[in-house]
Amino acid sequence: AQSVTQLDSQVPVFEEAPVELRCNYSSSVSVYLFWYVQYPNQGLQLLLKYLSGSTLVESINGFEAEFNKSQTSFHLRKPSVHISDTAEYFCAVSEIGGFKTIFGAGTRLFVKA
Amino acid sequence: NAGVTQTPKFQVLKTGQSMTLQCAQDMNHNSMYWYRQDPGMGLRLIYYSASEGTTDKGEVPNGYNVSRLNKREFSLRLESAAPSQTSVYFCASSGGGPRASQPQHFGDGTRLSIL
Numbered sequence A: 001a002q003s004v005t006q007l008d009s010q011v012p013v014f015e016e017a018p019v020e021l022r023c024n025y026s027s028s029v030s031v032y033l034f035w036y037v038q039y040p041n042q043g044l045q046l047l048l049k050y051l052s053g054s055t056l057v058e059s060i061n062g063f064e065a066e067f068n069k070s071q072t073s074f075h076l077r078k079p080s081v082h083i084s085d086t087a088e089y090f091c092a093v094s095e096i097g098g099f100k101t102i103f104g105a106g107t108r109l110f111v112k113a
Numbered sequence B: 001n002a003g004v005t006q007t008p009k010f011q012v013l014k015t016g017q018s019m020t021l022q023c024a025q026d027m028n029h030n031s032m033y034w035y036r037q038d039p040g041m042g043l044r045l046i047y048y049s050a051s052e053g054t055t056d057k058g059e060v061p062n063g064y065n066v067s068r069l070n071k072r073e074f075s076l077r078l079e080s081a082a083p084s085q086t087s088v089y090f091c092a093s094s095g096g097g098p099r100a101s102q103p104q105h106f107g108d109g110t111r112l113s114i115l
Helices: none
Strands: A003-006 A010-014 A019-021 A023-026 A031-038 A044-050 A056-058 A064-068 A073-078 A087-095 A101-103 A107-112 B004-007 B010-013 B019-025 B031-037 B043-049 B064-068 B074-078 B087-094 B110-114
Touching: A003 A087, A003 A101, A010 A019, A019 A107, A023 A031, A023 A087, A031 A064, A031 A073, A044 A056, A044 A064, A044 A073, A073 A087, A101 B043, B004 B087, B019 B031, B019 B087, B031 B064, B031 B074, B043 B064, B043 B074, B074 B087
Parallel strands: A010 A107, B010 B110
Antiparallel strands: A003 A023, A019 A073, A023 A073, A031 A044, A031 A087, A056 A064, A064 A073, A087 A101, A087 A107, B004 B019, B019 B074, B031 B043, B031 B087, B064 B074, B087 B110
16 A cells, blocks of 8 residues: 655745755555645645656746655755745645555645745 | 636535536637636545547546536536535636646636535
């Protein structure tokens, strides 16, 4: 069975500071990895995904995540955050060849002025 | 481009009442899902439909039923609502390639309170 652990439930950070949101997963088979973002009173939106190839993947708004197979991690980073990045971020895992996606419990990012 | 549309957006029920949450997608996706979101627990899969005409249980199916009415629509029914079913419910859809590789597209949720 697969599982996803987001190590921080809340991350407060000042505007323009760097941030890292941590995600570890467990699976007996190869996986696809995703980060989703949820703004208040909205559904989740895909931020970025790792399917294969380069282990570093980027989003259009400056976030990046690196797949580390040996550490079974997929941490999300941004070098300089904006107030508008305040949201909840979910790491998710799907087993290759499977069907279901397992979501982590979420990390609330608070960006302070 | 509407994407995934859920109705209603808010609902308050009394214990024992029944209701149906509606979901429709306009992206021609084969797969559809119902999740519930509770604080500190992320999203938990209630039921999913891999394709039109099929439905399967997810992680927390008890107390719920679903209907895949056609390719576009996937409804969730609470037959006898309980306070433990107070939650935010999300419908999602995915399609267009190998199943597990496709991201899911979410509606804006239904906020359900059961008194």
